[in-house]
Amino acid sequence: MRTNIQEAEEFRDYIAKWVDNRLIPVAEEIDVAGEFPRELAKELGELGYIGTMYPEGAGGIGLENPNLCFSILNEEIARGSLGFAAWICMQGSTATHTIYEWGNDHLKKEYMEPALKGEKICAFAITEPNAGSDAASLRTKATKVDGGWVINGSKVFTSNGTVADFITIVASTDLSLGAKGLELFVVDTDFDGFSVSQKLDKMSVRSSDTAALSFDDMFVPDNHMLSSETGNGFRNAYRSLTVDRIFTAALAVGNARAAYDAAKQYAQEREQFGRQIGSFQAIEFRLVDMYANLQTAAMHTYHAAQMADRGEDITTEAAMAKLVASEKGREVCHDAVTIYGGWGLMNEYPVQRYLRDSYFPMVGGGTPEIMRKIIGRKAAH
Ligand SMILES: Cc1cc2nc3c(=O)[nH]c(=O)nc-3n(C[C@H](O)[C@H](O)[C@H](O)COP(=O)(O)OP(=O)(O)OC[C@H]3O[C@@H](n4cnc5c(N)ncnc54)[C@H](O)[C@@H]3O)c2cc1C
Structure with missing residues (x-):
């Protein structure tokens, strides 16, 4: 019988080939264009990868350890393009998980199943202009x-916002109740009253679509409300966002792995003072630190993913994985740019993109300060 680790490593081999052949060759181009490559998303849907988290009966691929494999999927795709990986992180997790x-049945058939096939693009929107870290203070009213x-x-900062066919949004049915008044609604972007108010331009994860949205007297039918019991909306959103932190950590690991691989190769090729720069101990030690940071980030991520697969409480470990992987990942990318010297600043080489993209896992799903607050409940009291 295959072990869970064997399943995960076989899974990695398959997706790694797709990343090498299909994504890496276009990664620079989609970053410069700042465009989400919908045809690649469709391809991943046809190959079954978007359904990594789900059982076969729900349109997924029925893996033994879905959280670990979905982490590996995010990591491998981020090794090619963190911008594109941010899409699958959302589509294969929070945006479909809430419906799952x-x-x-109507929402599963009309929205979730086509999303897992890559036929529909989806998003999840909680953040508002005045409600970011303090998401429960949002003002969208149902x-x-x-x-x-x-x-x-x-809403603001909605990933996949301008390209989505449907978006799960969080709105308040009673502003006086605070978090207890929040509910989840699946909004078809064809609904009257829905509009994209702005496509946001950004320096990081440029091929990930990011938008500001507006709802103006938008009618949403009763059967598009997600939470079954009143007052559960925020708790449900929070549960989805908690596990999603592991996958955001995996994005940081994949991006940092690409930066480390590039820097290691450059250190072997570049010569100064008649020697490979990698033979200078200063560079060698920097590569060692990068490798140690990368492994630390990966171990925290896989540990949290395996806990999730065992059904254990991951509140602290998911926050820790995201905190460690995103901060260590950014350090690795910074070190890679340093090893490249002047070329590190040039667009000819992807290390500048890795550094720019390394900021996204720090913010998406909650900032480092918020992660420290969550971990602090266990670690500091
Ligand atoms: C590219 C991108 C994609 C995103 N995608 C989505 C998406 O798909 N859906 C979605 O809903 N949201 C999305 N977000 C939003 C993201 O989750 C928020 O940006 C994040 O939670 C921080 O909120 P904020 O930007 O409003 O910052 P703020 O909450 O205003 O924070 C500003 C600063 O204050 C600090 N701070 C705030 N509160 C505290 C505190 N209590 N203690 C200490 N420090 C504090 C923060 O750490 C930060 O440094 C995305 C963001 C980005 C940048």
């Missing part, structure tokens, strides 16, 4: 009407 856990809800408000 709390959606009815008002009950006959047959559904009328939603007014706005």
